[in-house]
Amino acid sequence: MEKTGSIKKVLGKRIRALRLEMGLSQEAFADKCGIDRTYMSGIERGVRNPTLVVICAIAAGLEMDLSHLFMFDGCAGKDGESTTCDS
Amino acid sequence: MEKTGSIKKVLGKRIRALRLEMGLSQEAFADKCGIDRTYMSGIERGVRNPTLVVICAIAAGLEMDLSHLFMFDGCAGKDGESTTCDS
DNA sequence: TTGTGACTCTTAGTCCGTC
């Protein structure tokens, strides 16, 4: 395990960007997700490796679908080419 | 934490369905993803709570994008309504 | 307002089996 060293960072950046779009502080957002502030900090910085249920809670806090949360860049131009994981 | 009791089951079913589409056995697929046979069994049955990197490894094993892995049903009919987590 | 190290407790994840 622990190839895929970057997915955590990529997701963290994505979460942070989305949080900022909502105009929430880390603390306010963490609270909304039911997660500790410092834990959220670690996730955004990509140093934590959250589990499915935590990711799901974050998606809920973002009021967003899980599939949308993982649309990092090439959201949906054609069909099958966007974020094939592991950078 | 541990609301969202069903996301694990939903994802597990999705993974199993996709694996079967590929015509792989649980063991062969687990091997392809680089994770343990029994662990994969638990994930498919929804009793395990895999981490981001494991989910990513599975997506890679499915030769599929993470965002696509989480498109459970209403893939993209309208816009914002498909799998808003936590059933 | 956020980053970070350290900490406890739980669980992710592996490996051995049996049914």
Place this chain on the structure above:
DNA sequence: AGACGGACTAAGAGTCACA
């Protein structure tokens, strides 16, 4: 082929004080 259990090690969950 896959469900399920036990035992184990590594790592995540969740929290704190402090910068």
